Amino acid sequence: MATEQDKLLEEVxxxxxxxxxxxxxxxxxLPKGLNEGVIxxxxxxxNEPDFMLEFRLSAYRNWLKMESPDWAHLKIxxxxxxxxxxxxAPKKKPQLNSLDEVDPELRATFEKLGIPLDEQKVLAGVAxxxxxxxxxxxxxxxxxxxEKGIIFCSMSEAVLEYPDLVKKYLGxxxxxxxxxxxxxxxxVFSDGSFVFIPKGVRCPMELSSYFRINAMNTxxxxxxxxxxxxxxxxSYLEGCTAPMRDENQLHAAVVEIVTxxxxxxxxxxxxxxxxxxxxxxxxxxxxxxxxxxxxGDYSKISWxxxxxxxxxxxxxxxxxxxxxxxxxxxxxxxxxxxxQQADTGTKMIHLGKNTRSLIVSKGISAGKSQNSYRGLVxxxxxxxxxxxxxxxxxxxxxxxCGAHTFPYLEINNSTAKVEHEATTSKIGEDQIFYxxxxxxxxxxxxxxxxxxxxxxxxxxxxxxxxxxxxxxxxISLEGSVG
Amino acid sequence: MIALFDENxxxxxxxxxxxxxxxxxxxxEAFARLGIPSxxxxxxxYTNLQAWFKATYRFTPTESGFSGNIDEVFTCDVDALExxxxxxxxxxYYEGSSYTxxxxxxxxxxxxxxxxxxxxxxxxxxxxxxxxxxDGVVALNTLLACDGIFVYVPKNMVVEKPxxxxxxxxxxxxxxxxxxxxxxxxxxxxxxxxxxxxxxxxSRFLVNSVTEGFVDASGNLDFYNIQNQHNGVVxxxxxxxxxxxxxxxxANYFTLNTGVTRNNIFAxxxxxxxxxxISGLYLTDKNMHVDNFxxxxxxxxxxxxxxxxxxxMDDGSTGAFTGRIMVRPDAQRTxxxxxxxxxxxxDNARMNTRPQLEIYADxxxxxxxxxxxxxxxxxxxxxxxxxIGKEEATILLMYAFAYEVIEKIQLPGLxxxxxxxxxxxxxxELDKCDSCIVCGQLNDKILNASV
Numbered sequence: 001m002a003t004e005q006d007k008l009l010e011e012v013x014x015x016x017x018x019x020x021x022x023x024x025x026x027x028x029x030l031p032k033g034l035n036e037g038v039i040x041x042x043x044x045x046x047n048e049p050d051f052m053l054e055f056r057l058s059a060y061r062n063w064l065k066m067e068s069p070d071w072a073h074l075k076i077x078x079x080x081x082x083x084x085x086x087x088x089a090p091k092k093k094p095q096l097n098s099l100d101e102v103d104p105e106l107r108a109t110f111e112k113l114g115i116p117l118d119e120q121k122v123l124a125g126v127a128x129x130x131x132x133x134x135x136x137x138x139x140x141x142x143x144x145x146x147e148k149g150i151i152f153c154s155m156s157e158a159v160l161e162y163p164d165l166v167k168k169y170l171g172x173x174x175x176x177x178x179x180x181x182x183x184x185x186x187x188v189f190s191d192g193s194f195v196f197i198p199k200g201v202r203c204p205m206e207l208s209s210y211f212r213i214n215a216m217n218t219x220x221x222x223x224x225x226x227x228x229x230x231x232x233x234x235s236y237l238e239g240c241t242a243p244m245r246d247e248n249q250l251h252a253a254v255v256e257i258v259t260x261x262x263x264x265x266x267x268x269x270x271x272x273x274x275x276x277x278x279x280x281x282x283x284x285x286x287x288x289x290x291x292x293x294x295x296g297d298y299s300k301i302s303w304x305x306x307x308x309x310x311x312x313x314x315x316x317x318x319x320x321x322x323x324x325x326x327x328x329x330x331x332x333x334x335x336x337x338x339x340q341q342a343d344t345g346t347k348m349i350h351l352g353k354n355t356r357s358l359i360v361s362k363g364i365s366a367g368k369s370q371n372s373y374r375g376l377v378x379x380x381x382x383x384x385x386x387x388x389x390x391x392x393x394x395x396x397x398x399x400x401c402g403a404h405t406f407p408y409l410e411i412n413n414s415t416a417k418v419e420h421e422a423t424t425s426k427i428g429e430d431q432i433f434y435x436x437x438x439x440x441x442x443x444x445x446x447x448x449x450x451x452x453x454x455x456x457x458x459x460x461x462x463x464x465x466x467x468x469x470x471x472x473x474x475i476s477l478e479g480s481v482g
Numbered sequence: 483m484i485a486l487f488d489e490n491x492x493x494x495x496x497x498x499x500x501x502x503x504x505x506x507x508x509x510x511e512a513f514a515r516l517g518i519p520s521x522x523x524x525x526x527x528y529t530n531l532q533a534w535f536k537a538t539y540r541f542t543p544t545e546s547g548f549s550g551n552i553d554e555v556f557t558c559d560v561d562a563l564e565x566x567x568x569x570x571x572x573x574x575y576y577e578g579s580s581y582t583x584x585x586x587x588x589x590x591x592x593x594x595x596x597x598x599x600x601x602x603x604x605x606x607x608x609x610x611x612x613x614x615x616x617d618g619v620v621a622l623n624t625l626l627a628c629d630g631i632f633v634y635v636p637k638n639m640v641v642e643k644p645x646x647x648x649x650x651x652x653x654x655x656x657x658x659x660x661x662x663x664x665x666x667x668x669x670x671x672x673x674x675x676x677x678x679x680x681x682x683x684x685s686r687f688l689v690n691s692v693t694e695g696f697v698d699a700s701g702n703l704d705f706y707n708i709q710n711q712h713n714g715v716v717x718x719x720x721x722x723x724x725x726x727x728x729x730x731x732x733a734n735y736f737t738l739n740t741g742v743t744r745n746n747i748f749a750x751x752x753x754x755x756x757x758x759x760i761s762g763l764y765l766t767d768k769n770m771h772v773d774n775f776x777x778x779x780x781x782x783x784x785x786x787x788x789x790x791x792x793x794x795m796d797d798g799s800t801g802a803f804t805g806r807i808m809v810r811p812d813a814q815r816t817x818x819x820x821x822x823x824x825x826x827x828x829d830n831a832r833m834n835t836r837p838q839l840e841i842y843a844d845x846x847x848x849x850x851x852x853x854x855x856x857x858x859x860x861x862x863x864x865x866x867x868x869x870i871g872k873e874e875a876t877i878l879l880m881y882a883f884a885y886e887v888i889e890k891i892q893l894p895g896l897x898x899x900x901x902x903x904x905x906x907x908x909x910x911e912l913d914k915c916d917s918c919i920v921c922g923q924l925n926d927k928i929l930n931a932s933v
């Protein structure tokens with residue numbers, strides 16, 4: 001049986017990325033490299049108001065003084081930031097009144113990705129802000145949303161059309177000098193999504209945005225900002241698949257979420273960037289800063305992520321629980337295979353009274369990959385009655401991979417109740433044997449067990465996304481996951 | 483610090499073994515590079531040693547600064563224990579240590595003396611476990627240490643009575659102490675070693691001690707450290723163990739009173755089927771700071787480790803815990819468990835805990851758990867509803883919380899004594915070390931006053 005399992009694991013290890021394809025669209029690019037001139041040029045091309053240029057320049061100056069972080073359990077090859085193209089946009093910006101006008105090749109790309117970017121979407125109830133490289137090319141359902149007063153548009157548009165809102169909230173959660181990659185993003189971000197849910201509005205559909213890295217050597221620097229006013233609710237979906245590529249590509253996104261009194265934001269991610277081939281060549285570097293602040297009382301931010309892609313993942317979606325009675329949640333499945341490395345987790349900063357947080361992290365390591373959970377739970381002195389529960393499990397598939405857990409618990413208040421639990425193990429031969437006995441072959445048994453293992457997190461995803469997440473786990477671990 | 487070494491070099495090196503002096507050369511370079519760790523060093527994130535090493539202390543490498551009869555000023559905490567007792571005063575072996583005849587082949591004595599008499603032992607053991615080139619504190623100890631206690635148990639020897647090492651800090655001046663200890667348990671041998679740390683005077687002390695423990699195949703070491711010092715003590719204790727095939731190590735740390743304590747506990751499971759049990763109990767109040775840093779290194783397959791640390795933080799005290807379990811590639815069929823539970827009694831008390839797993843093998847069962855919280859309101863209510871006063875109920879529950887660690891003590895006399903000390907400590911009756919003359923008198927005063 002052991003050999004059968006080995007065979008399965010080998011199949012899994014040899015599995016190649018299925019979504020590797022490349023779309024040829026004429027690109028409008030800036031030359032490689034980064035300096036103040038490039039930043040001014042980006043800002044100018046996007047017709048940005050002065051405050052944006054200032055924002056970018058101050059971030060850039062901060063960035064110059066910073067060093068790439070080396071504390072994560074990752075081996076990051078040296079990145080030459082002067083070899084990256086910081087701005088690329090499809091040259092002919094199509095008119096977007098009907099789908100027929102969209103570049104057919106672009107549409108074909110979406111078809112391959114399985115994004116139903118057409119009228120069927122209405123039935124599916126999902127609005128899509130599709131991004132190819134940096135500029136948003138298609139936004140659907142704007143009108144439906146506009147009726148409710150919801151703003152859902154690309155960041156570039158938001159900067160031009162809602163400068164007051166952008167000025168007020170951009171950088172309020174992740175300041176321009178926050179960390180090395182966030183500062184870089186603040187300086188050069190090309191586009192992203194902007195969501196604004198006004199008071200008392202419950203967003204009637206899941207908002208979703210697909211990101212793709214497309215052109216050669218184009219760093220992607222999305223910036224997403226979600227603001228939920230009092231008593232509002234929104235569920236936002238982010239998902240990615242990237243074409244096959246030999247050179248490493250950098251992806252340094254920033255996501256900011258602000259919730260005011262009694263507002264709730266649910267942010268779900270399925271990440272499937274190109275992980276590199278089975279020899280560890282190529283793949284995306286995914287260095288993301290995601291942070292939300294529960295500013296108002298009784299507000300809630302929930303992060304759910306399924307991370308299956310990227311050569312290197314460095315990502316810590318965090319919640320600052322500032323208001324009283326606020327809630328932060330973090331659900332994560334991180335799967336690494338071959339030579340992938342992931343160092344991911346969360347930070348829960350309890351500042352307000354009666355705040356609660358929940359962390360459920362499930363790591364799966366296979367091949368020769370390294371998978372780490374790194375998290376911080378901090379209860380400040382004034383955060384009375386804070387409550388936290390963390391569960392961090394790791395599953396090892398193969399004897400050459402690593403699974404690590406690095407939680408930090410910093411408690412400064414005696415009324416806090418903080419619990420952390422972690423376990424690491426492989427799928428027991430007895431478990432497989434039990435299934436075999438009942439006529440379930442080893443492959444299905446592994447699938448069954450992995451499915452059960454991640455269910456707690458997958459259940460948190462909206463229906464459509466849960467299906468896709470299952471699919472991605474299948475692709476990444478085919479032969480083991482059914 | 484290096485200047486201090488240069489100044490006192492002739493004093494430090496005189497009479498020491500060449501092996502030990504050669505190690506000082508390496509340590510000089512390492513210490514110049516590493517320095518005293520600040521909180522920027524990840525392992526010392528929660529204990530900024532630089533701040534504590536700033537004060538001025540007297541440094542007298544060759545003399546203990548104590549004369550007189552130790553038996554007159556000190557009576558043991560664990561008096562119910564029949565043991566081989568030796569004393570180290572301010573880091574130096576106390577010549578007047580008296581004990582009944584040791585079993586044949588067993589050596590308990592001065593490290594300085596032994597290092598000259600038996601250089602071959604030094605070659606084999608000195609600096610083999612404590613990393614002088616990676617930790618500034620170990621480098622400093624290697625640089626400055628002159629003496630300490632050497633415990634050697636030969637092959638197949640079972641030492642029935644426990645070996646008690648009483649580390650005493652005393653003297654009228656503030657003092658820096660560098661102590662180096664060795665515990666060697668040879669193949670199939672067994673011993674129980676108890677380190678008691680005490681202060682006898684009100685001076686401030688900075689203690690930097692390193693203990694290297696070797697447990698050979700099928701050996702069994704039962705190690706205890708009881709720290710009961712006054713609040714002017716800053717102690718960095720490094721305990722570095724290596725275990726061979728089928729050996730069993732149990733190490734238990736009780737920090738009842740101190741100023742600042744940092745324990746670096748490293749255990750390497752270097753042979754198959756080795757078993758490791760580490761536990762700790764830290765009770766802090768006032769401005770105490772206790773940081774237990776442990777690293778369990780599963781280097782070989784089929785080993786098992788169990789770790790339990792519990793703490794109660796009162797007043798404005800701070801506790802910290804770091805527990806890393808490392809499972810090296812191919813250390814298959816490892817079972818490693820770790821747990822850290824803490825009670826915070828006031829809003830000014832703080833606890834930082836980092837339970838960590840680093841695993842490179844797949845056929846393992848590893849888990850860790852960490853909690854920080856307070857006493858269960860329901861349990862308190864239950865007791866109070868049955869006529870037990872709030873204070874008494876609180877003590878009862880805290881004691882029950884701590885008992886899980888006390889329970890692990892395998893020496894009946896010691897268990898009872900620790901049980902009493904912990905209870906006294908919770909009642910606030912254990913301000914300093916309990917049974918030495920200085921504090922013994924203090925306690926009498928308190929008792930008299932309350933009567």
